[in-house]
Amino acid sequence: MFSLLGYTFFQNALIAGVLASIACGIIGTFVVIRRMVAISGGISHAAFGGIGLGYFLGIEPLLGALGFTVGAALTMGELEQRAEQHMDTLIGAVWATGMALGILFIYLTPGFAPDLFGYLFGNILLVPQGDLLLMLVLVAVIVITVGLLFNDLVAVTFDQEYATVINLPVERLLLILLVLIALTVVMLIQVVGIILVIALLTLPAAISRECAAQVKTMMAYAVLLGIAFTTTGIFLSAYLNIPSGATIILVSAAAYGAVLIKKRLIGR
Amino acid sequence: MTATPVIETPVIEITDLWFRRNGEEILEGINLRVMPGDVYAILGPNGGGKTTLLKVILGLIPPDRGSVRILGGLPNEKRQLLGYVPQLATFDFHYPISVREMVLSGLLGRKTVILKTFTAADTARADKALATMGIAHLAGRAIRELSGGEKQRAVIARALVGDPQVLLLDEPTVFVDAPTETQFYDIIGNLARTITIVLVTHDIGVIVSHVTKVACLNRRLFTHESRELTEDMIQGAYKCPVDIIAHGHPHRVLRPHPEEE
Numbered sequence: 001m002f003s004l005l006g007y008t009f010f011q012n013a014l015i016a017g018v019l020a021s022i023a024c025g026i027i028g029t030f031v032v033i034r035r036m037v038a039i040s041g042g043i044s045h046a047a048f049g050g051i052g053l054g055y056f057l058g059i060e061p062l063l064g065a066l067g068f069t070v071g072a073a074l075t076m077g078e079l080e081q082r083a084e085q086h087m088d089t090l091i092g093a094v095w096a097t098g099m100a101l102g103i104l105f106i107y108l109t110p111g112f113a114p115d116l117f118g119y120l121f122g123n124i125l126l127v128p129q130g131d132l133l134l135m136l137v138l139v140a141v142i143v144i145t146v147g148l149l150f151n152d153l154v155a156v157t158f159d160q161e162y163a164t165v166i167n168l169p170v171e172r173l174l175l176i177l178l179v180l181i182a183l184t185v186v187m188l189i190q191v192v193g194i195i196l197v198i199a200l201l202t203l204p205a206a207i208s209r210e211c212a213a214q215v216k217t218m219m220a221y222a223v224l225l226g227i228a229f230t231t232t233g234i235f236l237s238a239y240l241n242i243p244s245g246a247t248i249i250l251v252s253a254a255a256y257g258a259v260l261i262k263k264r265l266i267g268r
Numbered sequence: 269m270t271a272t273p274v275i276e277t278p279v280i281e282i283t284d285l286w287f288r289r290n291g292e293e294i295l296e297g298i299n300l301r302v303m304p305g306d307v308y309a310i311l312g313p314n315g316g317g318k319t320t321l322l323k324v325i326l327g328l329i330p331p332d333r334g335s336v337r338i339l340g341g342l343p344n345e346k347r348q349l350l351g352y353v354p355q356l357a358t359f360d361f362h363y364p365i366s367v368r369e370m371v372l373s374g375l376l377g378r379k380t381v382i383l384k385t386f387t388a389a390d391t392a393r394a395d396k397a398l399a400t401m402g403i404a405h406l407a408g409r410a411i412r413e414l415s416g417g418e419k420q421r422a423v424i425a426r427a428l429v430g431d432p433q434v435l436l437l438d439e440p441t442v443f444v445d446a447p448t449e450t451q452f453y454d455i456i457g458n459l460a461r462t463i464t465i466v467l468v469t470h471d472i473g474v475i476v477s478h479v480t481k482v483a484c485l486n487r488r489l490f491t492h493e494s495r496e497l498t499e500d501m502i503q504g505a506y507k508c509p510v511d512i513i514a515h516g517h518p519h520r521v522l523r524p525h526p527e528e529e
Contacts, residue, residue, distance in 0.1 A: 154369070154373065155376050158360070158365055158370070161328060161354060162352060163373075164328060166378075167347070168377060213409075214366055214410070
């Protein structure tokens with residue numbers, strides 16, 4: 001089994017898993033404690049439009065996805081604040097529009113239909129070296145931004161109204177958080193795919209919430225859990241020759257289920 | 269008003285304030301002056317506009333008409349001088365945050381640099397605020413582990429940490445259980461020596477101790493602007509919310525208060 005470690009593709013997969021887990025643990029924590037799971041789903045599905053556009057224009061699809069996720073995040077954030085629409089409604093609109101645009105762009109692209117399966121469900125075992133670099137840059141941006149704004153982000157996600165009263169730039173902070181979610185989503189597309197993104201974003205954080213008493217510790221546990229889940233998933237999928245993204249998600253979901261059952265049995 | 273000239277600036281001054289939501293009047297022609305040192309209780313039924321009034325004072329919602337001045341300035345400019353204590357029911361107490369961290373967050377508005385780290389002096393202030401509220405020993409606990417009364421005190425400590433000139437309390441006694449209630453009022457009484465307090469509540473028991481002025485709010489606001497708690501005041505204040513709660517007839521409040529300004 002460990003002979004796999006000798007292969008570059010396998011090493012890359014493990015590195016990608018660790019990088020994704022760092023972003024997931026940090027941003028997923030905010031997603032879980034501020035209940036932004038649905039909006040994250042909307043952002044990730046909007047990415048499909050960007051991937052389609054990338055193919056259509058002949059540029060790197062992940063760059064297209066980056067543009068679309070950030071655009072979707074800012075649009076939803078702005079519209080919620082300005083147009084007084086329910087976030088719920090906006091999410092539905094952005095979610096479906098992103099997918100529809102993706103399908104349209106790919107239909108319009110001449111030549112072969114590209115391998116969409118990898119983008120929809122991820123294939124971490126095929127992560128190219130270049131994508132690792134992109135992931136590294138995104139992780140750095142996420143870690144530095146959250147590090148600089150940590151106390152403000154905690155204040156805004158804990159009690160938005162009070163943050164307004166003490167004159168924090170609440171709207172800007174929330175938009176920044178949405179953009180960070182968008183960056184994280186782009187990283188995760190490579191690992192688990194557009195459709196499974198929300199699971200990896202939320203499950204490690206949801207488990208770590210059960211035992212963490214502070215945001216910082218919740219993030220740390222979530223990162224470690226994410227690394228454990230992705231690594232286990234990668235080994236299992238390579239060993240059993242089954243799809244990697246789905247395996248990672250099922251490992252995470254099994255762990256979450258186990259924690260819930262244990263909590264129920266022990267009682268609180 | 270008597271002929272004595274008033275030199276002090278009101279800490280909060282509301283003039284002819286109207287607010288309407290979804291075509292329904294929530295606040296009608298509110299006039300209110302809170303002077304330094306007041307412990308002002310605003311009583312009224314649920315849905316009478318109490319929380320809305322606080323949010324207008326804080327500049328969180330703009331009024332349709334009328335003005336709010338905080339120490340002579342606009343709410344958005346001066347609201348840092350107000351220590352806001354929202355209703356406990358609005359909090360997500362499962363949020364992973366320690367009591368000390370939550371209190372420290374009350375200082376964030378004063379920091380201007382990007383990297384807002386808390387200094388040892390900040391922590392000392394937070395611990396002092398917690399000590400004032402009698403829960404210094406809970407500083408390291410997660411908020412989800414606290415009882416209702418302890419949560420209430422922790423949220424007040426967060427408001428106190430920024431040394432506000434006025435404390436605005438929204439339903440501060442809902443989660444305070446009977447055994448600790450007296451203790452709770454004693455703390456409020458001690459605070460009242462150094463700080464102006466405005467509290468809104470539907471709990472008529474609150475006015476018994478330490479309160480210096482009482483108003484009743486149910487869309488419209490009625491007050492005698494009384495500094496002393498005369499028997500007439502107590503009776504008037506007790507009567508109006510009781511009637512409203514018991515019978516749901518807001519009009520019944522209007523009658524015992526003909527001296528509306």
